[in-house]
Amino acid sequence: MTTDDHTAEPTSATPTRAGTYRRESGQGAFLAIAATGIVLALVPIWIGDSRTLMGVAITGLLFASYAISFNLIFGSTNQLFLAVGALAGVGAYASTIASDRLGLPFPLTMVIAAGLSMLIGGAFSWIAVRRSLGIIFTGIVTLTFSLAFDNLLLGQRDFTGGETGIVVKAGSNTFLRQQIPPYYVFLSVVLIYLVGYVVLHRSHVGWAFRALRDDEVAAELTGVDVARYRIYAGAIGGGMLGFVGALWAHVEGFISPATFTFVHVDVPALVMLVFGGIGTVLGPVVGAAVFTYLGEVLASFSQLRLIADGVLLIVLFLLFPQGVVRALRSGVSGLRTRRRSQQ
Amino acid sequence: MTAVIFDGLVLGLQFGLLGVGLTVVYGMGGILNLAYGSIAVVAAVVMSVSMRAGLQAGPAVVLGILTAAGISLTLNSTVLKPVYRRRGEDRVLLSLLLTIGVAFIIDGLLVWRFPIEALGLNVGWEPVSIIGVRMRAGSLLASAITLLVGGSLIFFFRATTTGKAVRSVIQDEVGARLCGVNPAAVRTLIFALSGVLGGIFVATQAMTSPVPISAGFEFTITALLVTVVGGLGSIRGAFLAGLILGIVNAMSSFYIGSYITTIILLAAAALTIVLRPSGLFGERA
Amino acid sequence: MLEVSGLSTGYDSHVVVLGVSVDVREGEAVAIIGSNGAGKTTFLRAICGLLPVSAGDVRYEGRSIANLAVHKVARAGISFVPAERHLFPEMSVAENLALGAFPNRPDPDQQSLVFDLFPRLAERRRQAAGTMSGGEQQMLAVGRALMSRPRLLILDEPTTGLAPRLASQAYESLAALRTLGMTILVAEQQVPLVLGLADRGYVLENGAIQLEGPSAELRDNPTVQRAYLGVV
Numbered sequence: 077m078t079t080d081d082h083t084a085e086p087t088s089a090t091p092t093r094a095g096t097y098r099r100e101s102g103q104g105a106f107l108a109i110a111a112t113g114i115v116l117a118l119v120p121i122w123i124g125d126s127r128t129l130m131g132v133a134i135t136g137l138l139f140a141s142y143a144i145s146f147n148l149i150f151g152s153t154n155q156l157f158l159a160v161g162a163l164a165g166v167g168a169y170a171s172t173i174a175s176d177r178l179g180l181p182f183p184l185t186m187v188i189a190a191g192l193s194m195l196i197g198g199a200f201s202w203i204a205v206r207r208s209l210g211i212i213f214t215g216i217v218t219l220t221f222s223l224a225f226d227n228l229l230l231g232q233r234d235f236t237g238g239e240t241g242i243v244v245k246a247g248s249n250t251f252l253r254q255q256i257p258p259y260y261v262f263l264s265v266v267l268i269y270l271v272g273y274v275v276l277h278r279s280h281v282g283w284a285f286r287a288l289r290d291d292e293v294a295a296e297l298t299g300v301d302v303a304r305y306r307i308y309a310g311a312i313g314g315g316m317l318g319f320v321g322a323l324w325a326h327v328e329g330f331i332s333p334a335t336f337t338f339v340h341v342d343v344p345a346l347v348m349l350v351f352g353g354i355g356t357v358l359g360p361v362v363g364a365a366v367f368t369y370l371g372e373v374l375a376s377f378s379q380l381r382l383i384a385d386g387v388l389l390i391v392l393f394l395l396f397p398q399g400v401v402r403a404l405r406s407g408v409s410g411l412r413t414r415r416r417s418q419q
Numbered sequence: 420m421t422a423v424i425f426d427g428l429v430l431g432l433q434f435g436l437l438g439v440g441l442t443v444v445y446g447m448g449g450i451l452n453l454a455y456g457s458i459a460v461v462a463a464v465v466m467s468v469s470m471r472a473g474l475q476a477g478p479a480v481v482l483g484i485l486t487a488a489g490i491s492l493t494l495n496s497t498v499l500k501p502v503y504r505r506r507g508e509d510r511v512l513l514s515l516l517l518t519i520g521v522a523f524i525i526d527g528l529l530v531w532r533f534p535i536e537a538l539g540l541n542v543g544w545e546p547v548s549i550i551g552v553r554m555r556a557g558s559l560l561a562s563a564i565t566l567l568v569g570g571s572l573i574f575f576f577r578a579t580t581t582g583k584a585v586r587s588v589i590q591d592e593v594g595a596r597l598c599g600v601n602p603a604a605v606r607t608l609i610f611a612l613s614g615v616l617g618g619i620f621v622a623t624q625a626m627t628s629p630v631p632i633s634a635g636f637e638f639t640i641t642a643l644l645v646t647v648v649g650g651l652g653s654i655r656g657a658f659l660a661g662l663i664l665g666i667v668n669a670m671s672s673f674y675i676g677s678y679i680t681t682i683i684l685l686a687a688a689a690l691t692i693v694l695r696p697s698g699l700f701g702e703r704a
Numbered sequence: 705m706l707e708v709s710g711l712s713t714g715y716d717s718h719v720v721v722l723g724v725s726v727d728v729r730e731g732e733a734v735a736i737i738g739s740n741g742a743g744k745t746t747f748l749r750a751i752c753g754l755l756p757v758s759a760g761d762v763r764y765e766g767r768s769i770a771n772l773a774v775h776k777v778a779r780a781g782i783s784f785v786p787a788e789r790h791l792f793p794e795m796s797v798a799e800n801l802a803l804g805a806f807p808n809r810p811d812p813d814q815q816s817l818v819f820d821l822f823p824r825l826a827e828r829r830r831q832a833a834g835t836m837s838g839g840e841q842q843m844l845a846v847g848r849a850l851m852s853r854p855r856l857l858i859l860d861e862p863t864t865g866l867a868p869r870l871a872s873q874a875y876e877s878l879a880a881l882r883t884l885g886m887t888i889l890v891a892e893q894q895v896p897l898v899l900g901l902a903d904r905g906y907v908l909e910n911g912a913i914q915l916e917g918p919s920a921e922l923r924d925n926p927t928v929q930r931a932y933l934g935v936v
Contacts, residue, residue, distance in 0.1 A: 212511045216689075221685075230678055600807075
């Protein structure tokens with residue numbers, strides 16, 4: 077495939093290639109995560125009185141976790157998993173069924189949930205690598221999984237309650253159902269995911285990720301086992317999604333297929349990640365925060381929500397393929413250097 | 420049994436048509452148009468609204484089809500413009516993400532402005548018996564139209580100079596340009612054709628069962644599955660895959676039940692990708 | 705017929721060919737010789753519009769065609785046969801030839817001319833281009849290029865991937881075309897072959913013309929002999 081006019085521009089930075097994780101100097105990344113943690117920890121002081129708003133804030137953290145996991149899978153290793161919602165859903169339903177039907181203690185079921193999603197995520201990567209599927213086919217295969225999972229939930233009424241969903245009994249009467257504590261539980265998860273992300277990227281695994289993103293063939297030639305690191309990312313990311321999905325089930329006390337569909341999870345998570353900047357540490361959190369806030373502002377125009385998401389998706393990908401946060405940052409530093417050079 | 424297979428064939432022909440509309444656009448320029456189903460639903464809405472406003476069914480259908488073609492062309496010349504500066508997988512990926520955005524906008528607008536619209540085209544003739552199977556007139560007309568359109572498509576791609584030019588761009592764009600083919604012009608034609616096929620598809624669907632406003636995503640997915648099973652970019656493959664999936668769909672929804680059917684279809688598509696990424700009929704054009 | 709003056713071109717911001725001037729008169733066969741990576745392909749691609757011309761001009765029959773879209777150059781009467789051939793692999797020989805005549809319907813006279821030149825293609829009329837041998841594909845590429853009744857035929861390394869016997873056959877057909885009055889510009893590494901065909905030649909090295917002159921002169925030039933003819 078070639079471009080139709082010969083004045084082909086040099087292939088410009090693409091949404092996928094744009095965000096290679098940059099090793100930030102010293103402890104900068106950890107300080108930034110700590111600062112984010114402190115800011116977010118103060119949120120309940122502001123909105124803690126309102127059960128609704130706390131619910132919104134918790135959802136925001138849930139989406140931040142989705143976006144961080146997706147960032148690890150897609151941003152770090154170029155695997156387009158269009159099954160973010162489904163992997164979280166697998167965790168949520170597995171944990172709920174295991175605790176409520178089989179009577180297992182619910183913390184254990186969350187481990188089971190994470191393990192199951194980890195297996196599935198790893199399997200996706202394994203298949204994609206073994207059959208060298210490429211970004212697009214990986215996307216389509218995982219999308220068919222999302223849709224099949226959705227249909228399974230709708231069809232297996234006895235187990236899943238179908239469209240109406242199921243009430244999650246385990247976890248009730250614990251602090252997870254109170255107004256404010258679950259917020260801090262989710263916040264801890266987000267911070268752990270962020271720290272994990274940075275630690276992972278500073279290890280030899282991160283080295284391999286960078287190499288395989290920059291040039292897969294070259295990475296392979298220099299001895300990076302591309303397949304293995306892809307599977308790591310798929311499995312770890314899958315496990316993170318399954319865990320946070322299960323946690324959500326016990327906090328919310330109710331799950332339904334609609335909570336985990338492609339349209340309701342994958343697309344927003346993608347928008348948030350692209351907005352924040354693929355491959356950045358804090359991008360997913362910033363994206364989730366901005367879009368959760370926007371969603372709240374637009375809540376009264378819920379029918380316009382879909383349109384707004386669509387417009388944003390297009391505008392973001394066309395104007396800021398590297399993420400708004402990064403664009404702003406480089407804009408600001410550009411201004412700064414210009415001002416400095418004027419002095 | 421025969422009746423079920425007949426139903427499957429009718430559905431399969433329609434799937435084939437839907438798939439061709441997506442696959443030609445992909446083959447042409449590596450654009451995976453995920454707004455395709457939503458554009459088809461716009462055609463349905465235009466047909467339905469204009470019929471309620473007093474227009475005859477025929478002109479209403481034509482108007483709907485033209486609208487779909489228009490939206491498709493607009494998409495090509497606006498949102499997708501920057502996509503053509505990318506190459507290979509980057510191009511497919513960006514087109515996919517942008518057209519998801521377009522699908523959201525279209526779906527959002529439709530749900531907002533026409534929340535309860537649904538297109539039904541009543542073919543008021545008596546049912547007809549074929550080898551002992553009573554076929555609804557709507558199904559028969561739908562398959563007749565689909566066959567006719569399918570046949571014309573094959574003729575167009577095989578026998579006309581323009582059709583050959585389209586295939587030449589799919590097979591080797593540089594070669595086509597060296598032969599004097601203008602890829603941009605061919606692309607315009609193909610986007611229009613894609614919209615037209617989407618429009619014809621909803622019209623034939625509406626002859627057998629109403630097309631609801633929310634069907635866009637499902638249409639897109641069906642088209643995607645048909646395309647992938649048939650081999651991305653393969654016109655013949657899309658038709659054959661459409662037929663197979665249509666029959667599988669009819670059989671399993673009759674004998675097994677509807678949600679498992681969907682899962683079987685999805686699994687079949689996933690399996691095809693994994694085992695034969697070039698599609699069952701892995702040959703292009 | 706074709707006047708290239710001071711042409712510079714390259715990929716993205718990387719200049720490969722710098723200030724090259726070449727002209728081809730009606731009825732002439734002109735060779736561009738040079739080693740691998742000298743910029744021959746890049747130069748020809750720029751003439752045909754496949755690469756942007758960043759400086760200089762390309763005039764064809766008095767009209768500038770620099771930076772004209774590829775399909776417009778093709779329709780203006782210049783046929784380019786790239787080294788990679790760019791055939792339509794899943795189309796038959798006949799269909800490939802038909803597209804050569806695009807946007808017109810294939811002219812039967814021209815088609816019989818092609819079949820006279822390459823009888824092999826007539827035998828394989830229904831075969832898919834992608835399933836043919838390298839030599840046959842080469843014939844088809846030239847045949848397809850001829851279908852538009854071009855006034856100027858440009859070939860890039862027509863002997864790429866061909867066994868020596870097939871390579872000289874390819875040049876025999878080009879010689880036959882010459883006798884029919886076709887104007888030819890050809891880039892080639894196989895210097896003895898191409899100098900047998902061409903009236904004049906240019907030596908392109910490192911993106912610039914090093915030497916030019918009638919074929920006989922080039923053949924006798926010590927530098928050419930050392931670099932390309934294997935004479936020590």
